[in-house]
Amino acid sequence: MSSDESTTPTPTPRRPGAHVSRPAPRAARARPEARAARGSRAGWLVPTGLIVLSFVPVLAGAVRMTELAGGAEVTAANARFFASPVPVLVHIVAVSVYSVLGAFQFAPRFRRRRPGWHRRAGRILVGCGLAAALSGLWMTLFSTLPPGDEGLLGAFRLVFGSAMLVSIVLGLAAVLRRDVRRHRAWMIRAYAIALGAGTQAVTQAIWLAVYGPPDDLTRSLLLGAAWVINVVVAEWIIRRGRRPGGRSVPDAVGLVRPHGDLDPVADAELGHQAGDVALDRTQ
Numbered sequence: 001m002s003s004d005e006s007t008t009p010t011p012t013p014r015r016p017g018a019h020v021s022r023p024a025p026r027a028a029r030a031r032p033e034a035r036a037a038r039g040s041r042a043g044w045l046v047p048t049g050l051i052v053l054s055f056v057p058v059l060a061g062a063v064r065m066t067e068l069a070g071g072a073e074v075t076a077a078n079a080r081f082f083a084s085p086v087p088v089l090v091h092i093v094a095v096s097v098y099s100v101l102g103a104f105q106f107a108p109r110f111r112r113r114r115p116g117w118h119r120r121a122g123r124i125l126v127g128c129g130l131a132a133a134l135s136g137l138w139m140t141l142f143s144t145l146p147p148g149d150e151g152l153l154g155a156f157r158l159v160f161g162s163a164m165l166v167s168i169v170l171g172l173a174a175v176l177r178r179d180v181r182r183h184r185a186w187m188i189r190a191y192a193i194a195l196g197a198g199t200q201a202v203t204q205a206i207w208l209a210v211y212g213p214p215d216d217l218t219r220s221l222l223l224g225a226a227w228v229i230n231v232v233v234a235e236w237i238i239r240r241g242r243r244p245g246g247r248s249v250p251d252a253v254g255l256v257r258p259h260g261d262l263d264p265v266a267d268a269e270l271g272h273q274a275g276d277v278a279l280d281r282t283q
Contacts, residue, residue, distance in 0.1 A: 057197035
């Protein structure tokens with residue numbers, strides 16, 4: 001017998017009925033990748049919608065800043081802005097940054113890929129949110145308001161401006177206590193109030209298209225209704241993110257795995273992501 005013949009392995013006979021493993025078809029291997037791609041695109045629907053909703057107030061703020069910088073004609077509607085431009089400019093810049101940057105906080109996959117980004121952006125958002133709320137309250141209390149902006153509308157602005165301010169303060173206090181669930185809830189409420197100007201453009205546009213220009217009382221009610229709509233949606237999002245039976249998403253800090261499980265770790269940098277589990281499952 002030659003050396004080649006002695007080293008040739010003898011094939012093992014297959015038993016009848018034994019399962020023969022075959023490589024998975026290419027289409028089957030591609031399905032998880034396709035699902036991941038669809039999930040990634042779906043995760044950007046909410047931030048994109050929020051940015052679109054912010055477009056009208058951001059554009060209106062840019063027009064107002066152009067008027068102030070270019071010395072536009074002073075009218076009864078804009079006289080208070082020329083009389084005290086600093087709070088107006090602070091309010092416009094703060095609301096614009098808060099609305100656009102805050103939309104990215106509703107993209108869980110984006111936040112998971114960049115765990116430190118949420119904390120850095122959060123510091124900017126807290127500062128802008130406080131500046132927006134305080135400047136708005138200052139203008140409501142100390143500016144000479146035009147006819148129609150007093151009374152009921154002024155009361156709405158005071159109530160919702162104060163609610164936004166309190167929500168940001170409570171959200172900040174919650175995260176300092178490492179209470180992720182309450183931090184997330186209060187910040188969602190604050191952002192919903194801040195985005196009221198976008199919803200106000202929608203409510204007024206619908207009324208204008210159906211009934212024509214509103215009177216002062218109707219306009220005040222439309223603006224107030226927009227804030228109420230945003231707050232109701234925010235509360236729905238917060239409650240939908242909780243487990244059935246009234247149990248909330250765990251407050252423990254943790255790292256969210258790709259399949260959505262919570263893996264507890266004591267890491268302050270990743271602590272904010274504990275609340276992403278529920279938000280990601282709603283998309």
